[in-house]
Amino acid sequence: MHVEQSRDIPPSGITPESVWLGRRRWLRQMAAGSLALGMGGLARASAGDGPTGPVLPAPPNARWSTTEKPNSWHDITTYNNFYEFGTGKGDPAEYAGRMRLRPWAVKIDGAVGKPMTLDLDDLRKLAPLEERVYRLRCVEAWSLVVPWIGYSLSHLLQRVEPTADARYVVFTSAVQPDVMPGVRQRILDWPYVEGLRMDEAMHPLTLLTFGLYGHDLPPQDGAPLRIIVPWKYGFKSAKSLVHIRLQAEQPVSSWMRAAPDEYGFYANVNPSVPHPRWSQATERRIGTGFFASRIPTLPFNGYAESVAGLYQGMDLRRNF
Amino acid sequence: MRSGVWLRVGVHAVGLFPLARWVVLGATQGLSANPQEFLTRSSGVWALALLWAVLCVTPARRLTGWTRLVRYRRALGLYAFFYTVLHVIAWAIWDRGGAPAAMWTDLWQRDFIGVGAIAVLLLVPLALTSTNGWIRRLGRWWRRLHWLIHPAAVLSVLHFEWMRAGKNDFLEPRIYAVILAVLLGVRLWWWWENRAKQRFDQHRLG
Numbered sequence: 307m308h309v310e311q312s313r314d315i316p317p318s319g320i321t322p323e324s325v326w327l328g329r330r331r332w333l334r335q336m337a338a339g340s341l342a343l344g345m346g347g348l349a350r351a352s353a354g355d356g357p358t359g360p361v362l363p364a365p366p367n368a369r370w371s372t373t374e375k376p377n378s379w380h381d382i383t384t385y386n387n388f389y390e391f392g393t394g395k396g397d398p399a400e401y402a403g404r405m406r407l408r409p410w411a412v413k414i415d416g417a418v419g420k421p422m423t424l425d426l427d428d429l430r431k432l433a434p435l436e437e438r439v440y441r442l443r444c445v446e447a448w449s450l451v452v453p454w455i456g457y458s459l460s461h462l463l464q465r466v467e468p469t470a471d472a473r474y475v476v477f478t479s480a481v482q483p484d485v486m487p488g489v490r491q492r493i494l495d496w497p498y499v500e501g502l503r504m505d506e507a508m509h510p511l512t513l514l515t516f517g518l519y520g521h522d523l524p525p526q527d528g529a530p531l532r533i534i535v536p537w538k539y540g541f542k543s544a545k546s547l548v549h550i551r552l553q554a555e556q557p558v559s560s561w562m563r564a565a566p567d568e569y570g571f572y573a574n575v576n577p578s579v580p581h582p583r584w585s586q587a588t589e590r591r592i593g594t595g596f597f598a599s600r601i602p603t604l605p606f607n608g609y610a611e612s613v614a615g616l617y618q619g620m621d622l623r624r625n626f
Numbered sequence: 627m628r629s630g631v632w633l634r635v636g637v638h639a640v641g642l643f644p645l646a647r648w649v650v651l652g653a654t655q656g657l658s659a660n661p662q663e664f665l666t667r668s669s670g671v672w673a674l675a676l677l678w679a680v681l682c683v684t685p686a687r688r689l690t691g692w693t694r695l696v697r698y699r700r701a702l703g704l705y706a707f708f709y710t711v712l713h714v715i716a717w718a719i720w721d722r723g724g725a726p727a728a729m730w731t732d733l734w735q736r737d738f739i740g741v742g743a744i745a746v747l748l749l750v751p752l753a754l755t756s757t758n759g760w761i762r763r764l765g766r767w768w769r770r771l772h773w774l775i776h777p778a779a780v781l782s783v784l785h786f787e788w789m790r791a792g793k794n795d796f797l798e799p800r801i802y803a804v805i806l807a808v809l810l811g812v813r814l815w816w817w818w819e820n821r822a823k824q825r826f827d828q829h830r831l832g
């Protein structure tokens with residue numbers, strides 16, 4: 307209760323935020339004369355782009371939340387990388403709605419004492435849901451601030467009783483070829499596979515995520531459940547999970563397989579290790595308008611205090 | 627005469643279409659949540675498409691016998707250069723924050739930026755010498771200089787291909803590459819045919 311009161315605006319009440327943000331942006335652009343360039347956001351102020359879908363309430367967790375202003379629902383749900391649905395940023399919003407979300411089951415097996423298959427309702431009830439406002443940094447050098455809803459993955463992992471062999475966790479995303487145009491294009495080896503080291507997966511920041519802005523995760527953001535690892539580049543946070551496997555060997559992720567020189571296993575946000583395609587020193591915060599300058603990228607996406615210890619003694623240039 | 631007017635209108639309509647499209651998209655929330663990225667990419671794609679349109683002029687003229695087409699090649703070329711300049715400005719300001727050091731590093735650190743920069747450098751003299759005065763002054767050298775559009779086109783498509791390599795997404799650059807291969811292929815074919823014919827004529831004369 308105290309936590310709730312300490313926040314001026316509960317994130318679930320930010321529905322009109324996109325509206326006033328848009329209005330502010332419009333005013334700023336007017337002032338800067340950008341409408342002469344034809345790049346004003348006239349329609350933004352009127353677009354009804356607040357959260358939609360079934361409500362999923364959860365109290366905010368201030369301990370693990372940033373106080374930065376979350377992006378609008380519109381930004382978070384129209385600008386996505388979800389290659390199963392195509393490589394365009396707008397493709398997921400256009401096509402992901404066709405994904406079959408019910409029934410949904412997740413198999414958890416491998417180096418565990420109690421392998422199990424849980425449906426979505428079981429998974430949601432496994433631990434109390436909470437809202438966490440995380441920064442999300444994409445490897446393409448843009449970022450968002452997102453109010454996710456979920457619980458620490460460690461709750462689920464403890465439930466299946468990992469054995470001594472459980473050193474890595476492998477996440478596998480759903481494949482529904484008939485509704486996923488990107489899967490038919492063979493951009494990657496499907497299904498999408500990602501992985502974490504066990505200590506990374508057990509870290510309280512690693513969030514098993516079911517919702518966004520007080521609602522169910524929209525399909526384009528990885529419905530019905532995904533992983534969120536806020537100190538790593540976005541591609542590490544696999545969407546629409548169907549299988550979680552614990553094992554002794556380090557897995558080869560989809561992106562490592564596709565371009566081993568460009569995508570490593572760790573993919574920790576690191577401004578001093580440039581990607582062959584993007585400098586990682588700065589990032590563009592989505593939704594800050596035409597004239598906002600790029601902001602410096604922080605080591606571990608600003609979560610160094612909590613997670614840098616996991617990598618003590620490791621050469622992060624080699625283990626990129 | 628009439629068809630000339632329509633051709634001229636058509637060329638300017640094509641050249642100004644991307645700009646008009648951005649205006650409409652900007653007014654209707656259509657530039658995505660990352661308008662800077664959208665405009666950077668869009669200007670690049672339109673520069674490429676218009677460069678390809680320029681390269682279509684000569685084959686189209688030969689196939690249709692419509693010599694008037696050549697008159698609009700300059701306008702198409704300048705539109706292509708216009709979008710190229712916007713593309714470079716977008717990269718410099720939005721991607722590199724207007725910082726010369728960041729631009730310089732990008733040029734040397736990233737192959738796709740490097741080849742893109744060479745392509746732009748090749749196009750600059752072509753745009754500068756597009757006036758009637760320069761065409762007259764350069765005489766036969768004008769044609770030789772403007773042959774540089776070919777390597778510029780090849781480097782541009784390489785720039786696109788390498789940019790997309792990071793995301794394993796080659797469909798669009800390969801479509802451009804195939805069209806370019808056809809456009810350069812027919813030139814090579816005609817050149818070879820022409821040479822063979824000349825040899826044959828020489829042989830007969832001899």
